[in-house]
Amino acid sequence: MLGAHLRRLREDAGISRTDAGWAIRGSESKISRLELGRVGFKVRDVEDLLALYKLEDDVERDRLLTLAREANNPGWWQRYDDLTPNWVHTYIGLEMAADLIRTFELQFIPGLLQTPEYARAVISLGRLEEPLPRAEQDRLIALRMRRQEVLTQQRPARLWAVIDEAVLRRPIGSKAILRNQLEFLLDQSRRHNVTLQIIPFSKGGYTATGGAFTLLRFNDADLPDIVYIEHLTSAVYLDKREDLDAYVVTMDALSIAAAQPRDTDRLLRAAIEALDSA
Numbered sequence: 705m706l707g708a709h710l711r712r713l714r715e716d717a718g719i720s721r722t723d724a725g726w727a728i729r730g731s732e733s734k735i736s737r738l739e740l741g742r743v744g745f746k747v748r749d750v751e752d753l754l755a756l757y758k759l760e761d762d763v764e765r766d767r768l769l770t771l772a773r774e775a776n777n778p779g780w781w782q783r784y785d786d787l788t789p790n791w792v793h794t795y796i797g798l799e800m801a802a803d804l805i806r807t808f809e810l811q812f813i814p815g816l817l818q819t820p821e822y823a824r825a826v827i828s829l830g831r832l833e834e835p836l837p838r839a840e841q842d843r844l845i846a847l848r849m850r851r852q853e854v855l856t857q858q859r860p861a862r863l864w865a866v867i868d869e870a871v872l873r874r875p876i877g878s879k880a881i882l883r884n885q886l887e888f889l890l891d892q893s894r895r896h897n898v899t900l901q902i903i904p905f906s907k908g909g910y911t912a913t914g915g916a917f918t919l920l921r922f923n924d925a926d927l928p929d930i931v932y933i934e935h936l937t938s939a940v941y942l943d944k945r946e947d948l949d950a951y952v953v954t955m956d957a958l959s960i961a962a963a964q965p966r967d968t969d970r971l972l973r974a975a976i977e978a979l980d981s982a
Contacts, residue, residue, distance in 0.1 A: 705801070706771040708927050710750070711739040713757040727756045745772040784847045787840060791939040795932055800854055802861050803923035806955050809916045810868040812876065813885055816852050817865065817892050817900075822885040823848045825877025855897060864899040866958045872902065872975035879979055886976050893968050901962035902971045910961040912954050919948075919955055 714724055714735075721735040728734070728749040737743045750772040759765050781788075781796045799805065807814050812826055823845050828835060836844070854861045875882045893900040903910060918932040931942040931951045942948065963971060 705741075705922075705924055705927060706745060706750070706768060706775055707739040707741040708924065709768060709771075710753060710757075713754070713759060714739075717757040719756065724753060724756060728752050741775075745775050747772050780850065781847065784843060787844055788847070789938075794941070795934075795939065796851060798920050798930060798932070799851065799861075801922060802854070802920040804862045804864065804921040805854075806864045806866075806919040806921070807917070808866045808912055808955065808958055809871060810912075811871065811874070811916065813871060813889065814863075814865045814867070815848055816855060816863055817889060817898075818848060819881075819885050819888045820845050820849060821881045822876060825881055829876070855895065860897045862897045862899075864901075864959075866901045866903065866955070866962050869902055869904050869971065869975075872972065873978070875979075879982070883976060883979050886972055886979070890969065890972050893965075893972070899965050900968050901959060901965055902968055903958070903962045904971065907961055911957045917951060919951055 714721070721732040724735045725731045725733075730749075734743070738745065738749075747769060750769060754765055754768065759768075779793070779797055779800070781793055785793065805816070807816075812818075813822060815823070818826070824841055827841055827844050855863055872886060876885075889900065892898055916934070920930045920932065922929075928943045928945075929948050929952070931940075931948060933940045933942070942951070
């Protein structure tokens with residue numbers, strides 16, 4: 705966010721990246737990295753840039769300097785850095801800042817809607833050869849539960865999740881764990897800031913055969929949407945316009961293919977009944 709504001713101020717002032725870099729004893733590439741938010745901010749550098757850009761609004765100047773200080777503070781998720789890779793930290797930071805989170809899942813319940821028991825079962829699936837010690841599992845579950853606060857904070861994010869019906873039928877962990885998870889989904893789907901859609905088996909095939917992905921949107925016109933795709937040992941972040949357009953179109957198509965949100969309650973109850981009768 706800070707980088708986007710600095711870029712706008714520089715462009716409004718008609719100053720090149722090269723000249724801006726010279727002002728902070730750096731290079732054009734350093735300015736580029738700052739504006740993309742890919743390096744840390746020194747308050748002194750931000751002060752020098754704001755002076756170069758002739759920002760005269762004291763309130764805005766103080767706000768941007770506060771952002772610079774906050775940008776260097778470690779997020780609460782950093783305490784789990786011994787258990788999770790850096791690309792997970794990047795995602796959580798973006799997730800916590802997002803205004804709208806749109807996600808598609810075809811294997812698991814989205815992390816923001818998981819119960820602790822279901823989360824433990826999912827975590828265990830990833831380490832079949834060498835199970836994590838119970839204490840480490842507990843910390844990862846605590847991390848996932850803390851992430852869910854993005855939906856309940858003072859200015860909660862909006863979550864729009866589309867999931868395949870197979871997710872509701874696959875007994876991750878056990879039937880009891882899945883049943884409890886489905887009951888939790890019923891409650892969460894009624895939240896004003898949560899939209900849950902299910903693609904029923906009766907729909908047949910649909911787009912997005914490439915797998916799960918998440919689209920993050922921010923409440924700032926200067927910040928582009930970001931697509932997050934997680935792989936086994938890494939993750940991809942996409943912010944180029946052509947990539948974003950393709951995934952937005954795909955997400956819209958998935959929403960159209962899925963049953964309407966008003967049908968979610970019925971489909972969840974049907975899955976619970978099928979589980980009870982199995």
